[in-house]
Amino acid sequence: MSAARDLVVVGGGLHGCATALFAARGGLSVTLVERGALCREASGVNAGTLTMQMTRVALIPYALRAHAMWASARDWLGHDVGVVVCDGLSLAFTEREEELLAFRAGKRREAGAPIELIGAAAAQTVEPGLGEGVRLAGHCKVDGYANAYLTGLAFRRALVEAGVELREHAEAIGIEREAGGYVVKTRAAPARGRRLVIAGGVWIEPMLAWLGVALPIKVLVNQLAVTERQRPVMRTVIGIASGLLSLKQYPHGTTVIGGGWQGVGDRARGGLALRPERLIGNIRLACHAIPALKQARLARAWAGLEAETADALPAVGPIPGHPDAYVCGSVHSGYTSGLYIARLLADRILGREPELPLFPIDRLLAQPQRAA
Amino acid sequence: MTARFDAIVIGAGPAGAEAAIAAARHGRRVAVLDEQPAAGGQVWRAPVGGFAGKGDADHRAGDDLRERLAASPATTQFGRRVWSVVGPGLGRDTGFRVDALGPDGNESLEAPALVVATGAHERVTPFPGWTLPGVIGLAAATVLLKSHGAAPGARVVVAGCGPLLAVVAAGLVAAGVEIAAIVDRAARRDWAMRLPALLGRPSLALRGAMLAGRARLAGAPFFAAHGVRRAEGEEAVRRVVIGPVDAQGAPIAGQERAFDCDALVVGHGLTTACEVTRLMRAEHRYDRLRGGWMPVVDQAFRTTVEGLYAVGDGAGVRGQIMASLAGRRAGLAIAAGQGADVAQECARIDRALVRAAPFSDAMASLMAQRPAEVAAIAAGTVVCRCEDVTRGEIDAAITDGARDIDQLKHFTRCGMGPCQGRSCSDAAEELMAAALNVSRETVGRWTGRPPLRPVALGEMIGAFDYADIPIPTPAPL
Ligand SMILES: Cc1cc2nc3c(=O)[nH]c(=O)nc-3n(C[C@H](O)[C@H](O)[C@H](O)COP(=O)(O)OP(=O)(O)OC[C@H]3O[C@@H](n4cnc5c(N)ncnc54)[C@H](O)[C@@H]3O)c2cc1C
Ligand SMILES: Cc1cc2nc3c(=O)[nH]c(=O)nc-3n(C[C@H](O)[C@H](O)[C@H](O)COP(=O)(O)OP(=O)(O)OC[C@H]3O[C@@H](n4cnc5c(N)ncnc54)[C@H](O)[C@@H]3O)c2cc1C
Numbered sequence: 121m122s123a124a125r126d127l128v129v130v131g132g133g134l135h136g137c138a139t140a141l142f143a144a145r146g147g148l149s150v151t152l153v154e155r156g157a158l159c160r161e162a163s164g165v166n167a168g169t170l171t172m173q174m175t176r177v178a179l180i181p182y183a184l185r186a187h188a189m190w191a192s193a194r195d196w197l198g199h200d201v202g203v204v205v206c207d208g209l210s211l212a213f214t215e216r217e218e219e220l221l222a223f224r225a226g227k228r229r230e231a232g233a234p235i236e237l238i239g240a241a242a243a244q245t246v247e248p249g250l251g252e253g254v255r256l257a258g259h260c261k262v263d264g265y266a267n268a269y270l271t272g273l274a275f276r277r278a279l280v281e282a283g284v285e286l287r288e289h290a291e292a293i294g295i296e297r298e299a300g301g302y303v304v305k306t307r308a309a310p311a312r313g314r315r316l317v318i319a320g321g322v323w324i325e326p327m328l329a330w331l332g333v334a335l336p337i338k339v340l341v342n343q344l345a346v347t348e349r350q351r352p353v354m355r356t357v358i359g360i361a362s363g364l365l366s367l368k369q370y371p372h373g374t375t376v377i378g379g380g381w382q383g384v385g386d387r388a389r390g391g392l393a394l395r396p397e398r399l400i401g402n403i404r405l406a407c408h409a410i411p412a413l414k415q416a417r418l419a420r421a422w423a424g425l426e427a428e429t430a431d432a433l434p435a436v437g438p439i440p441g442h443p444d445a446y447v448c449g450s451v452h453s454g455y456t457s458g459l460y461i462a463r464l465l466a467d468r469i470l471g472r473e474p475e476l477p478l479f480p481i482d483r484l485l486a487q488p489q490r491a492a
Numbered sequence: 493m494t495a496r497f498d499a500i501v502i503g504a505g506p507a508g509a510e511a512a513i514a515a516a517r518h519g520r521r522v523a524v525l526d527e528q529p530a531a532g533g534q535v536w537r538a539p540v541g542g543f544a545g546k547g548d549a550d551h552r553a554g555d556d557l558r559e560r561l562a563a564s565p566a567t568t569q570f571g572r573r574v575w576s577v578v579g580p581g582l583g584r585d586t587g588f589r590v591d592a593l594g595p596d597g598n599e600s601l602e603a604p605a606l607v608v609a610t611g612a613h614e615r616v617t618p619f620p621g622w623t624l625p626g627v628i629g630l631a632a633a634t635v636l637l638k639s640h641g642a643a644p645g646a647r648v649v650v651a652g653c654g655p656l657l658a659v660v661a662a663g664l665v666a667a668g669v670e671i672a673a674i675v676d677r678a679a680r681r682d683w684a685m686r687l688p689a690l691l692g693r694p695s696l697a698l699r700g701a702m703l704a705g706r707a708r709l710a711g712a713p714f715f716a717a718h719g720v721r722r723a724e725g726e727e728a729v730r731r732v733v734i735g736p737v738d739a740q741g742a743p744i745a746g747q748e749r750a751f752d753c754d755a756l757v758v759g760h761g762l763t764t765a766c767e768v769t770r771l772m773r774a775e776h777r778y779d780r781l782r783g784g785w786m787p788v789v790d791q792a793f794r795t796t797v798e799g800l801y802a803v804g805d806g807a808g809v810r811g812q813i814m815a816s817l818a819g820r821r822a823g824l825a826i827a828a829g830q831g832a833d834v835a836q837e838c839a840r841i842d843r844a845l846v847r848a849a850p851f852s853d854a855m856a857s858l859m860a861q862r863p864a865e866v867a868a869i870a871a872g873t874v875v876c877r878c879e880d881v882t883r884g885e886i887d888a889a890i891t892d893g894a895r896d897i898d899q900l901k902h903f904t905r906c907g908m909g910p911c912q913g914r915s916c917s918d919a920a921e922e923l924m925a926a927a928l929n930v931s932r933e934t935v936g937r938w939t940g941r942p943p944l945r946p947v948a949l950g951e952m953i954g955a956f957d958y959a960d961i962p963i964p965t966p967a968p969l
Contacts, residue, residue, distance in 0.1 A: 393582035414950030
């Protein structure tokens with residue numbers, strides 16, 4: 121029988137890796153159980169945008185702190201995730217988008233995001249690559265991006281250095297309570313922990329079901345595309361008022377185009393296919409914003425799965441009815457904010473008071489049936 | 493605007509063209525797409541740009557195919573780069589949607605049946621200097637000779653393995669090019685061992701012998717059981733060093749020889765171009781003999797995906813004869829599925845396929861990837877030429893914990909460039925399988941994704957009004 125560790129984390133995306141890392145650095149013995157390799161689902165295939173202008177208002181205080189963590193990742197993580205801090209612009213091309221932008225930027229500003237509304241000429245100065253037709257822009261100096269595919273490698277090294285026991289290519293097939301903790305079953309040896317964190321991305325729904333907890337999680341299938349290398353054509357992160365564009369050129373010359381256009385996929389089969397008409401729509405938007413992109417060639421397009429709760433706010437906190445068990449995930453724009461939110465959860469597990477409140481899931485669970 | 497057909501064929505080489513002709517002959521409405529300006533595929537590439545062609549047997553066979561296709565009721569669409577395919581279970585209940593870029597921008601076609609006949613990619617097992625200008629593939633050289641009547645250089649080293657070696661050498665001799673050396677991975681006994689299979693097809697065996705004879709007539713030095721050690725040069729290749737190899741293609745001690753040249757034509761066989769069937773998530777299997785990964789097909793070349801057929805080199809490298817037969821067989825299966833009586837003709841084709849197999853396998857075995865040759869790649873040699881990833885960096889990623897091919901890509905960018913792994917995946921997967929001592933199936937393949945070919949964003953999107961972009965509803969605030 122394997123000895124129980126202080127903590128078992130199930131799911132090695134950003135939420136699982138970050139929770140495991142901070143818990144281990146806080147002195148706990150930790151095992152991380154991951155079905156595949158670390159950060160190869162949402163956390164390795166996402167657009168890597170670290171922006172306030174697509175973040176939900178309620179998450180802005182978290183996202184600002186997370187942004188600072190990403191910007192200094194080389195120092196505290198010790199490994200490179202290719203983070204670039206730069207200006208961000210959210211654009212409005214129509215009257216309706218103008219209204220939407222003014223309203224949304226105002227709300228985000230109230231929540232603490234340093235977004236200024238600027239006109240077309242000023243926007244052009246911030247981003248000389250812009251095309252015509254911009255009516256208004258939200259300008260935020262706290263923006264930037266990471267190179268998401270490096271997340272797994274960077275965290276892997278950091279986790280190994282922190283003494284976390286990594287169980288990659290070990291699918292959890294059930295979780296049970298036992299005296300003094302939890303046992304996570306795999307097809308090989310089970311993993312035991314006095315505490316448990318479920319951080320399975322879109323798969324937290326079936327994982328929580330193992331404990332008899334019914335938390336519905338909607339599966340978003342986000343399409344993304346990347347171009348071949350090209351001369352520098354832009355220097356900021358570009359979005360639009362509705363949030364359906366995210367665009368930036370990496371230092372090596374490729375440009376990643378996203379914005380949450382929906383493709384084909386599901387929990388069982390992952391991000392399966394792209395809808396060509398939507399890919400074309402997304403790319404039209406990108407080329408409308410930065411016309412020089414028309415000269416670039418499309419190298420690859422793909423789709424990944426993102427989790428969403430009924431109120432589109434995170435599921436991060438204790439699992440009701442299960443002492444010392446926690447869930448961590450479903451954070452909107454979770455690559456940005458998830459890093460900080462996972463650290464808050466690690467603080468809570470380590471017995472420290474989190475700096476900002478968690479997002480307990482009680483609000484999302486069906487009320488137990490009362491006898492009439 | 494979406495055009496609808498009974499069947500769509502991607503690729504108008506021998507396999508695709510025969511499939512289209514056969515299905516159209518029985519009244520099916522067929523569209524066949526190819527990015528080339530004419531049918532013929534790689535083996536029978538049509539001459540372009542004023543070059544009249546060589547009038548040889550290949551040229552005549554190609555003309556015959558082009559004439560029969562032109563006479564058939566099939567709709568042909570040339571100059572079309574297919575970049576996206578979606579099919580059953582991938583956002584559709586049944587049937588396929590194919591998107592291609594052509595002279596008028598993006599076009600969409602739909603049909604309940606799709607025949608994939610996309611042919612093969614060239615394999616070059618990396619060696620120092622293989623990315624220098626002036627180094628080109630054997631298969632690429634055949635295309636240069638066939639469609640442009642052009643030679644890659646004035647003094648050329650021809651190296652690698654398989655029948656294309658003789659084809660290129662003979663073609664260069666005929667073009668009046670000086671051949672510095674012919675370097676064959678196979679020993680003379682490797683050819684001798686295959687003689688019975690080759691003799692099973694006397695006309696082809698004779699042709700092979702004639703090709704080899706013509707090269708020898710020109711007095712070119714011929715080195716059996718040798719391989720390229722390295723290509724040297726500052727701006728472009730200027731010198732090629734060769735040395736002896738063992739039966740597995742691995743370098744062994746022995747005399748090295750250097751040849752001055754201005755081009756090196758080198759190829760180590762072909763790999764299947766099975767991007768479409770992978771994109772469709774059809775079941776694939778690994779078959780080293782026939783070019784690596786290929787879709788699982790039944791006798792009528794149906795894959796595991798409803799309505800999806802795979803024929804020709806893209807479904808296993810078996811050469812032109814088997815490609816033509818497979819194409820016809822699939823075309824007839826599509827016709828039969830819609831009522832035509834084709835049983836006798838199918839039976840004849842099935843027998844012909846059986847007869848053609850020994851020769852095909854003998855050729856394929858000369859061209860198959862040799863693990864020992866891959867194992868011998870030096871640490872400093874670039875494996876992924878798009879992203880400049882060396883063997884040493886691949887080994888380092890494995891030491892860092894990479895356990896499958898996708899993880900290798902994330903750790904190193906190997907396979908992330910413009911060719912999307914078409915050129916490096918066979919070597920990268922083999923290196924990984926050997927280092928971890930696991931099967932190629934365990935190492936896996938890079939996930940198939942669009943575009944099937946790199947396409948310019950400007951061409952994809954065409955002209956549009958901002959108001960017409962179907963922007964989805966905004967996410968919640
Ligand atoms: C295409 C795309 C683009 C995005 N772009 C951005 C962006 O630009 N900016 C931004 O801030 N956010 C973005 N997001 C959102 C962000 O990527 C996610 O919010 C975040 O990565 C989620 O992390 P996670 O750890 O919760 O989930 P995941 O990364 O999905 O991790 C869950 C892990 O659990 C593992 N697992 C599942 N089942 C089991 C099992 N049975 N046993 C063991 N392990 C299991 C999985 O293999 C996976 O590794 C994007 C998302 C997608 C899909
Ligand atoms: C470069 C090359 C040269 C060769 N030369 C010879 C030779 O000289 N002699 C010989 O015996 N064998 C040669 N071979 C092998 C020979 O091609 C095959 O044995 C045989 O032609 C296979 O026929 P096929 O119809 O399967 O494929 P091919 O003849 O390769 O035809 C495939 C067709 O599909 C088209 N295609 C592929 N993808 C797309 C796409 N996304 N969009 C649009 N069109 C697409 C291609 O343009 C091509 O015309 C060569 C192979 C290659 C790769």
